[in-house]
Amino acid sequence: MALDVGVDIGGTYIKIGVVDGDGKVVARRRLKTAAKKGPAQALERVARTVATLGGKRRLRSVGVGIAGLVEHEHGVVRVPPNLPGWNGTAVKLVLAEKTGLPVQCTNDANAVCIGEWLYGAGRGCDDLFCLTLGTGVGGGAVSGGKLVLGANHAAGELGHTVIFGNGLPCRCGGRGCLERYVGAGYIVKRARSRVRVQVKQLASHREQLPMFKGMHIERPSVLSDLLGGRMTTEDIARAAKGGDRLALGLVEEVGEYLGLALVNVVALFDPERIVIGGGLAGFGEPLFRSVRQMVMRRIQPLTGRKLDIVPAELGNDAGIVGASRLGRVLPGFRAG
């Protein structure tokens, strides 16, 4: 039986998997991207790893998901924010030559969407939106049983949809983009600033009210212990799960922002299911509850009757599993 290879090129790691006909990863390898050293060395290592992983197996195709906009015809990456020096790289042509296999490329969020659609939380859906929450926010859409690609293979870019027309300036040059409110870095920044304010307030309460000495005073957020060092969204998730009120408030706020953007997704795509993956999906039920509330409060009731908003199922494998299916999902494209 012929197998397909899925490659997931991110800013830090490149994940490579050999995927069988049931969407199972039967062999895998993870490489450092070493993005700053440029694309040539990385793609050379990818090709060698594909050969090693393939071994005696018959490989049929290679699919690549890349963290950036991808022109599909020649698989050229455009302005990938986390792959400096890769702009303009014809990943498809280079890898096809080096591996001798047909290669297809797409945006990494599209690859994740395909994975969840075919084998994960989106199974059986003809109308699906899948988003990935992390440092950035990516998205992919399936409509009427087809992946929505767009004229430049750039559809589904949820991160830079506008939720506040006059909102905060975003690194993309726009204003009020979703990513500016729910990107992992911004969440941590907001957490730090809230915790700092809280610590100050509690300190001033203590000073001003000496008569309450020894009495119960609101405890500071557990996140205050992290103010001196590193804080991550995992820390916030853990705190929220432990019942920390400040952390919970932050998670719910993220859900509200995300919900606003998803109101627009529902209005425009009318999906039957929305799948949320990526690191921040680890915020779990408080996040999903808040997202669902915002969405249901604002959409047309008809579009909400059958709408599910659910966590992704494939975890870190979604990207390679989805990428491995590009040859089938994008049948119209020239192979290699």
Added chain:
Amino acid sequence: MALDVGVDIGGTYIKIGVVDGDGKVVARRRLKTAAKKGPAQALERVARTVATLGGKRRLRSVGVGIAGLVEHEHGVVRVPPNLPGWNGTAVKLVLAEKTGLPVQCTNDANAVCIGEWLYGAGRGCDDLFCLTLGTGVGGGAVSGGKLVLGANHAAGELGHTVIFGNGLPCRCGGRGCLERYVGAGYIVKRARSRVRVQVKQLASHREQLPMFKGMHIERPSVLSDLLGGRMTTEDIARAAKGGDRLALGLVEEVGEYLGLALVNVVALFDPERIVIGGGLAGFGEPLFRSVRQMVMRRIQPLTGRKLDIVPAELGNDAGIVGASRLGRVLPGFRAG
């Protein structure tokens, strides 16, 4: 040669046309909807008119665009804002029985989108977004050469996408929806209030500065003549075309709001063309210029390289022409 019938059911009029294979309307009739008298009488008259218009011609199908959300399987209308009493009407089944022809139904904005896509400003596009600006804002999307329907046939609802997350309350129950800023009624309301403020300001200038008597003072907007009576968006369009600064400012503002919503359309669908029709497209070049500026300033540059934003071409016929093609565009649906 067999001909198809297109029906466009709006709150005030029902337009019916017999459409040939080239998308030409070869016979047409306009009826009053008399929406308040309910759907039965209206659909009865539609069926009779179809028979009359058909005459000795061989009619193949009837397609209906309706101002409301439409469940496609049985062509049931849901909560049509301008068709009180029509909620739940199975337009498809009723008309199929009365005409003896296969009937398909969709939302009116989808019908317009199909018309412009096949025979108007969207010809030749595989990735298209088409919007209709009037009392409400409707939209339809084509992606990869297919109409985007969504799980409830409710995709493309641009009017209730959010452009200001904490914006003005909308009649839909949400906040900051596009329609709340660019619906015809709201534009006229804004115009009146601006003109009123201007008139007051000019009067107070005149009072406070008697030494300037006889000197040049800014002239009030020509719209101030209409303050006592009816004012329409056509009046505003005419004033803007005549160079009236207040009217021009209003038109440009509408373009900016619309541009914000279209930034989201571009991010999510990545179309190669956006077609703008409906009464407000009569604002003309100042509107389009302002829309294009806002869109180009905020989208990812890659998605703007080939993007055109153009006026619709079919005018009032788009709805019937598009509806007449439903049988071909929605081949998967049961006919009648």
